[in-house]
Amino acid sequence: MAKWLSRAPRLAAVGAYRWVDERLGLGEVLGYARQKSVPLHKHSYWYYWGGVSLFFFLVQGVSGVLLLVYYRPGAEAYNSVREITFDLDFGWLIRSTHSWSSNLMILSVFIHMFSVFFMKAYRKPREFGWWSGLALLGLTLFLGFSGYLLPMDDLAYFATKVGLEIPRKLPVIGPAVVDMLRGGAEVSEVTIQRFFALHVVVLPFFFIFILGFHLWLVQRHGNAVPPSEEAVPESERHSIPFFPNFFAKDLAMWLIALNVLAILAALFPWQLGPQADTLTPAPAGIxxxxxxxxxxxxxxxxxxxxxxxxxxxxxxxxxxxxxxxxxxxxxxxxxxxxxxxxxxxxxxxxxxxxxxxxxxxxxxxxxx
Ligand code: HEM
Structure with missing residues (x-):
């Protein structure tokens, strides 16, 4: 009886898997993931960074939806973030996680881009991987920039004001694009509304779409071997299946990333400054x-x-x-x-x- 009980969860899991597999063909999806193998060599460590960027993006999605439950764009923006930070149980932790994770995501995307660059993984047939990656980098930076204004404390307000000076200097289109983003000549509640729409709808929509294309390309072409490994004869090269072997290693990296994020978010809570006063001059050093x-x-x-x-x-x-x-x-x-x-x-x-x-x-x- 006891032995049967201990096997029961496993039998139930196998049964549930079969039930879904017969209807949706899960085996085909896993088979597709098993087709890909990941090269093993002394630089394989760099293959984790695309996955780490993906992990932080997923954290952004989950923590962002939780923040959405209480955030109110427009005139109430600052008050709603103050409530999240000081009044709601664990609100500060969700906000801190979202802010730290956005910075860690940007850092990982940069590490990923430079590792791809030095491994020469942009060469044929991976050119579209490089270009779609650059689009993802642009969207990631824009997501960071648009999110930064949303609390509307003094730092967010003045940093956005200063930040918008960069694209405003673009010839011909610069001033028009910045006025459209701002919704007027100054950063105001209208700007918050526009940045909010960009941050939670427009940018994530394009991001998910391009990310799908990027990941499909990786599945199609597999990982590139760096030039230092090209000299090794094919018969002496080693690789492991992506699923489940490399995937398990990816998950271990995600666990490390989660630990780093948890330590930063809990020990260094993201601060909220005083409400932005648009009539005062910008503080020094902004x-x-x-x-x-x-x-x-x-x-x-x-x-x-x-x-x-x-x-x-x-x-x-x-x-x-x-x-x-x-x-x-x-x-x-x-x-x-x-x-x-x-x-x-x-x-x-x-x-x-x-x-x-x-x-x-x-x-x-x-x-x-
Ligand atoms: C949020 C942004 C990004 C995510 C989530 C992401 C995700 C991934 C993942 C999961 C992989 C497979 C594992 C790996 O090789 O690391 C990958 C590969 C790749 N990524 Fe990205 N990526 C992003 C941005 C970029 C950027 C900025 C570039 C370069 C401009 C780029 C170029 C590539 C290329 C060329 C590959 C194939 C690498 C190879 O064959 O070894 N990605 N990406």
């Missing part, structure tokens, strides 16, 4: 979030070197051309056979990485 700091600093430096409109235009040109070249890398560095191009892009990657980190740090030392 700056955008760390992920826009490098652009902010470039605009500042160009503004100093080339006073007047020339500095702004050159600063924006620098980023636009840089971003475009970054997107076109797969069309330039196509294979290891072209050693010169392969080496140039690797060096370019180091310069971009060090440049981004250096400008971000410099930005914090260079606050007015």
């Amino acid at each position: 700056h955008p979030e760390w992920y826009f700091m490098s652009q902010f600093e470039v605009l500042k430096l160009f503004g100093r070197w080339f006073p007047g409109a020339a500095g702004e235009i050159l600063g924006i040109l620098f980023f636009t051309v840089g971003g475009l070249l970054w997107a076109l890398i797969p069309l330039y560095d196509k294979s290891s056979q072209r050693a010169m191009r392969a080496r140039t892009t690797t060096w370019l990657g180091y310069i971009v990485l060090v440049g981004l980190i250096g400008l971000t740090i410099l930005g914090y030392f260079d606050l007015d």
